[in-house]
Amino acid sequence: MPLNPSITDQMQKTRDAWFRTVTFLFALSIPLLLLLLVVILVGQALPSINIFGAGFIFSSSWDPVRETFGALPYIYGTLVSSLIALIIAVPLGLGSALYLAEVSRSKIKEYLAVMIELLAAIPSIIYGLWGIFVLGPLFGLSMLSGGVILAIMILPTIAAISREVFRSVPNIFKESAMALGATRWETIKLAVFGPARSGILGAIILGLGRALGETMAVTMVIGNRPEISASIFAPAYTLASVIANEFAEASSDVYLSALVELGIILLLITMVVNGLARLLIWKTVGKNNIF
Amino acid sequence: MLRKITVCLLGLVFLTGASLGLTLNGAGATFPFPIYSKWIYEYNKTTGIQINYQSIGSGGGIKQFTAGTVDFGASDAALTNDQIAKAGGDALHIPTVMGAVAISYNLPGVSELHLDSDTLAGIFLGKIKKWNDEAITSLNPGVNLPDKSILVAHRSDGSGTTSIFSTYLAKVSSAWASKVGAGTALSWPAGVGGKGNEGVTGVIKVNEGAIGYIELSYAMTNKLPVVTMKNRAGKFVKPSIASTSAAAAGAIRKMPSDFRADITNAAGADSYPISGMTWILAHKQQKDAEKGKALVEFLRWSLTTGQQYAEPLLYAPLPENLRARVMDAVKSINY
Numbered sequence: 001m002p003l004n005p006s007i008t009d010q011m012q013k014t015r016d017a018w019f020r021t022v023t024f025l026f027a028l029s030i031p032l033l034l035l036l037l038v039v040i041l042v043g044q045a046l047p048s049i050n051i052f053g054a055g056f057i058f059s060s061s062w063d064p065v066r067e068t069f070g071a072l073p074y075i076y077g078t079l080v081s082s083l084i085a086l087i088i089a090v091p092l093g094l095g096s097a098l099y100l101a102e103v104s105r106s107k108i109k110e111y112l113a114v115m116i117e118l119l120a121a122i123p124s125i126i127y128g129l130w131g132i133f134v135l136g137p138l139f140g141l142s143m144l145s146g147g148v149i150l151a152i153m154i155l156p157t158i159a160a161i162s163r164e165v166f167r168s169v170p171n172i173f174k175e176s177a178m179a180l181g182a183t184r185w186e187t188i189k190l191a192v193f194g195p196a197r198s199g200i201l202g203a204i205i206l207g208l209g210r211a212l213g214e215t216m217a218v219t220m221v222i223g224n225r226p227e228i229s230a231s232i233f234a235p236a237y238t239l240a241s242v243i244a245n246e247f248a249e250a251s252s253d254v255y256l257s258a259l260v261e262l263g264i265i266l267l268l269i270t271m272v273v274n275g276l277a278r279l280l281i282w283k284t285v286g287k288n289n290i291f
Numbered sequence: 292m293l294r295k296i297t298v299c300l301l302g303l304v305f306l307t308g309a310s311l312g313l314t315l316n317g318a319g320a321t322f323p324f325p326i327y328s329k330w331i332y333e334y335n336k337t338t339g340i341q342i343n344y345q346s347i348g349s350g351g352g353i354k355q356f357t358a359g360t361v362d363f364g365a366s367d368a369a370l371t372n373d374q375i376a377k378a379g380g381d382a383l384h385i386p387t388v389m390g391a392v393a394i395s396y397n398l399p400g401v402s403e404l405h406l407d408s409d410t411l412a413g414i415f416l417g418k419i420k421k422w423n424d425e426a427i428t429s430l431n432p433g434v435n436l437p438d439k440s441i442l443v444a445h446r447s448d449g450s451g452t453t454s455i456f457s458t459y460l461a462k463v464s465s466a467w468a469s470k471v472g473a474g475t476a477l478s479w480p481a482g483v484g485g486k487g488n489e490g491v492t493g494v495i496k497v498n499e500g501a502i503g504y505i506e507l508s509y510a511m512t513n514k515l516p517v518v519t520m521k522n523r524a525g526k527f528v529k530p531s532i533a534s535t536s537a538a539a540a541g542a543i544r545k546m547p548s549d550f551r552a553d554i555t556n557a558a559g560a561d562s563y564p565i566s567g568m569t570w571i572l573a574h575k576q577q578k579d580a581e582k583g584k585a586l587v588e589f590l591r592w593s594l595t596t597g598q599q600y601a602e603p604l605l606y607a608p609l610p611e612n613l614r615a616r617v618m619d620a621v622k623s624i625n626y
Binding site: 064137 | 447448449450472476485490494
C-alpha cells in the first residue's frame with residue numbers, strides 16, 4: 001500500500017524505473033569523469049610518450065634547455081617523502097586518536113579533538129612558510145624536511161578519522177574483553193584495534209593520498225632538486241611540485257607534454273597505492289567487515 | 292513570467308556591456324606585473340579603457356598570444372623566429388621597462404662582495420664550493436670570508452629572471468654554455484630551488500652561506516646585501532636603476548630593429564651586466580580596428596607618461612633615445 005493512494009501501481013513502477021536510471025547516470029558520471037581525465041592527459045602527453053617511450057620512467061635527466069626528460073627522480077622523491085610522512089604520522093595519529101577515544105576521561109580531550117580538526121583546516125602554503133623558517137634551518141631544504149611537513153599535514157587526517165573509527169567500535173566488544181579479565185592494553189588490542197583494522201587502514205590511505213598529491217608546502221621545503229640521493233638530508237623533488245613549478249613557463253610542446261606525462265604517472269601511483277590498500281583491507285578483514 | 296525574466300536578463304547584459312566600454316585582454320610575464328597593473332589603473336582613470344592583464348608567466352603569455360585568445364601578450368624572453376612564425380609572422384616586440392637581476396647572499400659581517408663572471412659561473416656550476424675559495428678571496432682583498440660551504444639558491448619555477456641570468460652566464464662562460472645553457476628553466480648543476488622570487492629570497496634569508504639571484508626589487512625590499520659585479524668594461528657595478536638604464540644605453544648601438552636584443556653583459560663603464568628588458572607582444576596587423584587603436588594609444592601612453600611610474604616600483608625606464616625608436620615601432624601598428 002503506497003503512502004499516497006492516488007498513485008497506481010503502474011505509476012509507481014515507471015517512477016521507480018526513472019529514479020533508477022537517473023541515479024545510475026549520476027553514479028556513472030564518476031568513472032566517466034576519470035576516463036575523460038585519462039583520455040585528455042594521454043592525448044596531451046603523446047609527444048613526450050612518442051619521443052621517450054618507457055625510458056621516460058627510468059631516466060634521471062630533466063633538462064628543459066636540451067629537451068631531454070625523465071621522471072625517475074620525481075617518482076623517487078614522491079614515494080620516499082610520503083613514506084617518511086607515514087612513518088612519522090601513523091604512530092602519532094593513531095596514538096592521539098586512541099588517547100582521545102579510549103584512554104582519556106578528562107575534559108581536555110574535547111579541546112584536543114577540536115585542535116586536531118583545526119590543523120586539518122590550515123592552508124598548505126601556511127605550512128610551507130612555517131617549514132621554510134623552522135624546518136629549513138633544522139634539517140636544511142631536504143627530503144627529510146619535505147617528509148616532516150607532509151607528516152604534519154596528514155596527521156590530523158589520520159588522527160581525526162581513526163578517532164571516529166575507534167569511537168564507533170561497539171562498547172559491548174570492550175565490555176566483553178574486560179569481563180574476560182583482559183587488561184586495558186589487551187582490551188584495546190583485541191576489542192578496539194581488531195575490529196577497527198580496516199577503518200585504520202582507510203585513515204592511513206586517505207593521509208597517504210594527501211601526501212602523494214601535496215604540492216605547495218612540499219615544494220617550499222624539499223629543495224626542488226631532481227636527484228636521487230641515498231641521504232634524506234639531501235634535496236629532492238616530487239611529481240606534483242615540478243608540475244606546479246614549471247607548467248606556467250613551459251613553452252615548447254615536448255616540454256609541456258613531458259610535464260603532463262608526469263601528471264599521468266602521479267595519477268597511476270595514487271591509483272595503484274589505493275588499489276593495493278583496498279586489496280590489503282579485503283585480505284585482512286574480509287569483504288563483510290562492519291566498517 | 293519566464294519571458295519577463297529573460298527580458299530583464301537581456302537588458303542587464305546590454306547595460307553592463309555598455310557601461311564597461313572597450314576592454315583589452317593581455318596575459319604573460321609576472322616580472323612586469325606590478326608596473327603593468329599601475330599603468331592599467333592610471334590609464335583607466337584618464338581614459339576609461341578597461342585592460343585585463345593576467346600575469347600567468349611568459350611561457351603562458353606566448354601561448355595565449357599565439358592562440359589569439361588575448362589582444363596582447365607579454366614576455367621577458369624574446370620570441371624565437373619559429374615562435375613568431377607560429378604567431379602569424381607579424382608579432383612585434385615592444386620593450387616597456389627594464390629590470391636588474393641582483394645576486395644576493397647571506398654572510399653575516401660581509402656587506403660588500405665583489406665577483407666577476409667566471410667566479411659567478413663557477414659558483415653556480417658547483418665548482419667553487421667554499422666561500423674562502425681563492426677565486427673569491429682574490430677579488431675581495433681585506434674581506435674576511437669564512438671557511439663555509441656555498442649553498443646555491445635558484446628558481447624552481449620557470450621564469451624570465453632565470454632566462455636573463457642564464458643568458459648572461461652562457462654569454463660569459465663557455466663551460467656554462469656547454470653544460471647548462473640558457474632558458475626559463477634549466478637542469479641545474481648545483482644547489483636548491485625556491486619557488487618564485489619570494490622562495491629564493493626565503494632560502495637566502497634562512498641559510499648562512501647561501502647565494503642566489505633575485506629581482507632587484509626583492510633584494511631591496513628585503514634589505515639583502517647584493518653582489519657588486521664586474522662588467523664588460525672591467526668596472527665593478529652594483530645593481531640599481533641607474534646601472535640598468537646604463538646597460539640599455541650601452542646595448543643600444545647594437546639594438547636590432549625588432550628590439551629582440553638581450554642587454555646582458557652590455558658595454559659601458561656604468562652598465563650592470565645582468566639586466567633585462569621585458570616586452571609587450573602585439574600583432575602589427577590588428578584585426579579589430581577599435582581594439583587596435585586602443586592598444587596603440589595605451590602603448591604610446593606607457594612609453595611617455597607611464598615611464599614616470601617605473602622608478603618608484605624599482606624598474607628602470609627605457610633610455611630616451613631607445614624610447615624614440617620604440618615609438619616608431621608602435622606607430623607602425625595598423626588597425
